[in-house]
Amino acid sequence: MKKSTLLRVSAIAVSLAFVTAACGSDSDSSVTEDTVASEVTEDTAAAAVDGVTCEGVSIAFFGALSGDAGNLGKNIRAGADLAVSEFNTANPGCQVGLVDFDSQGDPAQAPALAQKAIDDAGILGIVGPAFSGESKAANPLFDAAGLAIITPSATNADLNDNNWKVFHRALAGDDKQGPAIATYIQKTLAAAKVGVIDDASEYGKGLADIVKTTLGDAVVASDSIDPKAADFSAAVSKMKEAAPDAIFYGGYYAEAGKLAKQLRDAGVTATLVFGDGVKDNGFIEAAGPAADGSIITCTCADGASNAEFAAAYTAKFPGETPQTYGAEAYDAAKAFLAAIAAGKTDRAGVLEFLGTYDAAGVTKQIKWDETGEVAGNAVYAYKVEAGAIAVIGLIE
Amino acid sequence: MRDWLIYRTFWDLTVTGVALGSIYALVALGYTLVYGVLRLINFAHSEIFMIGTFASLITATNVLGLPMLEAGDYPYRTGFQLVLILLACLLGSMVLSGAGAVALERAAYRPLRGSGDQFGAIVLAFVTAFVVGLVFFDTPKSNLIFGIIGTGPIAWMYLNIFRRGRQAPRLAFLISAIGASTAITEAVAIWGPRDREQYQTPRVLEKKTLFQLFGTDIRIDYVIVIIGALLMMTALLLFVNRTRLGRGVRAVAQDVETAKILGVNVDFVILITFLLGGVMAGGAAMMFTLVYDQSKFNIGFLLGVKSFTAAVLGGIGNLKGALLGGIVLGLAENYGSALFGGEWKDVIAFVLLLVVLMFRPTGLLGESLAKARV
Numbered sequence: 001m002k003k004s005t006l007l008r009v010s011a012i013a014v015s016l017a018f019v020t021a022a023c024g025s026d027s028d029s030s031v032t033e034d035t036v037a038s039e040v041t042e043d044t045a046a047a048a049v050d051g052v053t054c055e056g057v058s059i060a061f062f063g064a065l066s067g068d069a070g071n072l073g074k075n076i077r078a079g080a081d082l083a084v085s086e087f088n089t090a091n092p093g094c095q096v097g098l099v100d101f102d103s104q105g106d107p108a109q110a111p112a113l114a115q116k117a118i119d120d121a122g123i124l125g126i127v128g129p130a131f132s133g134e135s136k137a138a139n140p141l142f143d144a145a146g147l148a149i150i151t152p153s154a155t156n157a158d159l160n161d162n163n164w165k166v167f168h169r170a171l172a173g174d175d176k177q178g179p180a181i182a183t184y185i186q187k188t189l190a191a192a193k194v195g196v197i198d199d200a201s202e203y204g205k206g207l208a209d210i211v212k213t214t215l216g217d218a219v220v221a222s223d224s225i226d227p228k229a230a231d232f233s234a235a236v237s238k239m240k241e242a243a244p245d246a247i248f249y250g251g252y253y254a255e256a257g258k259l260a261k262q263l264r265d266a267g268v269t270a271t272l273v274f275g276d277g278v279k280d281n282g283f284i285e286a287a288g289p290a291a292d293g294s295i296i297t298c299t300c301a302d303g304a305s306n307a308e309f310a311a312a313y314t315a316k317f318p319g320e321t322p323q324t325y326g327a328e329a330y331d332a333a334k335a336f337l338a339a340i341a342a343g344k345t346d347r348a349g350v351l352e353f354l355g356t357y358d359a360a361g362v363t364k365q366i367k368w369d370e371t372g373e374v375a376g377n378a379v380y381a382y383k384v385e386a387g388a389i390a391v392i393g394l395i396e
Numbered sequence: 397m398r399d400w401l402i403y404r405t406f407w408d409l410t411v412t413g414v415a416l417g418s419i420y421a422l423v424a425l426g427y428t429l430v431y432g433v434l435r436l437i438n439f440a441h442s443e444i445f446m447i448g449t450f451a452s453l454i455t456a457t458n459v460l461g462l463p464m465l466e467a468g469d470y471p472y473r474t475g476f477q478l479v480l481i482l483l484a485c486l487l488g489s490m491v492l493s494g495a496g497a498v499a500l501e502r503a504a505y506r507p508l509r510g511s512g513d514q515f516g517a518i519v520l521a522f523v524t525a526f527v528v529g530l531v532f533f534d535t536p537k538s539n540l541i542f543g544i545i546g547t548g549p550i551a552w553m554y555l556n557i558f559r560r561g562r563q564a565p566r567l568a569f570l571i572s573a574i575g576a577s578t579a580i581t582e583a584v585a586i587w588g589p590r591d592r593e594q595y596q597t598p599r600v601l602e603k604k605t606l607f608q609l610f611g612t613d614i615r616i617d618y619v620i621v622i623i624g625a626l627l628m629m630t631a632l633l634l635f636v637n638r639t640r641l642g643r644g645v646r647a648v649a650q651d652v653e654t655a656k657i658l659g660v661n662v663d664f665v666i667l668i669t670f671l672l673g674g675v676m677a678g679g680a681a682m683m684f685t686l687v688y689d690q691s692k693f694n695i696g697f698l699l700g701v702k703s704f705t706a707a708v709l710g711g712i713g714n715l716k717g718a719l720l721g722g723i724v725l726g727l728a729e730n731y732g733s734a735l736f737g738g739e740w741k742d743v744i745a746f747v748l749l750l751v752v753l754m755f756r757p758t759g760l761l762g763e764s765l766a767k768a769r770v
Contacts, residue, residue, distance in 0.1 A: 066591055066592045066593075067592050067593075068592075068593070068594065070591075070592070070593060104592070200739045223733075223737055223738050224737050224738045224739035225738045225739075226738060226739065226741055226742065228698055229698060229741065230684070230688045230690065230695065230698075230699070231412070231416050231687075231688065232738070233408075233409070233412035233413070233416070233730060234409060234412075234729075234730050234733035234734045234738050234741070235733070235738050236412075237405040237408040237409050237412065237730075237734065238405060238734060240405070240408065241404045241405045241408070254593070254594050257594075258594075258688070258690065261689070262688075265603045265615070266613075267605075267613065282593070285596065286594060286596065286690070288464070288465060288470060288596070288599070289465070289468060289469055289470065386468065387465075387468065
């Protein structure tokens, strides 16, 4: 008798545990309402858009907050967060939420996560998807749902080629970056022989292919690596044998760090050149002294050089400065918030508003053409010196 | 372009291939030993390797206090000090990996063998509840609470279902292995200080070129890996073939029931088998960090799959087969990626396995641990 009671009790305990588990299952998309209404000063209250009131509206961040390239997503989220909290401070009657969708940068996880964002009726716009691979997987869903997206970082050249009416980009694509990299390698670095490596990702391979095509015969060796592997010795041997003057790698910072280390260990002395996906301190952390002297290009602006933005950023995140894509994300979020301020409270209204949007952003004048590309095609060069990424300037 | 490069990089590819292959081989030994004795694929073995890389990292940074960088350069050490640091890291990795493998055996497998092991049942129940919790919760805290609540009823269930002398179905071992693997990786991912990001290990060994062979630089780290792996293999073979305990291992591999009748303590022998596999994986992990200076919560996954492939390639259950399989796989991957491009690396590994299994279904050397007498 005692035994069956025990069985019953434990069965109840187990089922209870499952019920509570199911209730908590929504916890992976967390809403941060930046309620800082008490800090509203008279100045900002006066500057507020006249009596904007709204209820239950939010914008979403979509990208990697964890995983190999998680730092890049964190930068983007921070930029969007700053824009939202500034807006909420200025508009006590309209508190916009910021919802996170952590894709881990994985194209396989993107569609399900995108659907989740689409199902949340309060979300009027997406800052993201952060990377090109996940963009390709998630954007068709956003397009079908009519949910506007502004990516502050996905630069793959072909992304604008899909007739996605919801697609917008806050920086120039790799069709601008690739040729600029080739120019920099040939003109500034005066490299006659170039090696090209990519990580076989949508972004990395796309960019590396453009660089290869532009360089033409100057490419003496090329290879792809598996970013999940630890050992790149086949690619390293190839580069060592071909002895190029410069090596371009298309991919993200974590693998770039491992690759730089293994190239230097093997005695390869070529100048290492990387695209925007490597512009993060995570690269220097992973590569150590092997990172020194590397060139990194980015179509993203150096957020830290805009004093006003940098000051606001540091005020919001004490001890931190704007990182890669942070300023672009800020501009992207600003565009959505302007739509909300203009009284657009449905997805169709916001999307329509973006088509006519034309305002000065932190990074550039933000105005989109019909393919969703932003005007301006500046590509900046950066250099790793003494363990830090320093801006060199525009690539002509 | 690729055609001429393969010839000119041949020896370079050979050296790096043999070095990586040696690491595969050491990890493959763990799969092969456990399979030989229990006829079980221990899918959580890749996590024992991962624990080893972290043990090496902890020994170097937390115990020995080595910095990542010293005046902008790697914290290189030389001479006697270097040898001591490397030995300490090796010891740390072997001890932690060995302990991890033993704990894994007690928690994930022994309760299923019907040994009435209460401690193991409780740990297994906790892991089960924890893994179930991972599906529903995001925060470590709620995970943990769910794990603790779930432990009681599940442990009670286990102890009732798998009473002394009643063996769980074969599939249960496999599920338990995958569950343990997920639990260990996620625990490191959630509770580790860097979450799912990559960790760096301090580099104490300057990767100097020792000598030239066929026009190729032979680096000191590769030499250490290859010689170290050979020494560990030899020690393991001597242990299995020449000692009393090793004879026990072979006896259990041949026939569990007969070994039991003849007075072999089967549970103890199984424990020793896991310990040996763990120690080998620990050695492999230390050498891995020596060459690549990195670790990550899922570092064992791809390497584990490759090592398992190596074990099957050489003939699973066969110790020398694991060595041969590892080195053949390491070389094939390197030559293949040079020929077809690095994106084909994994394809080459698995196609090679398929082809070998087509002609030799039991692997290259294809005998079992039971017959592994010298």
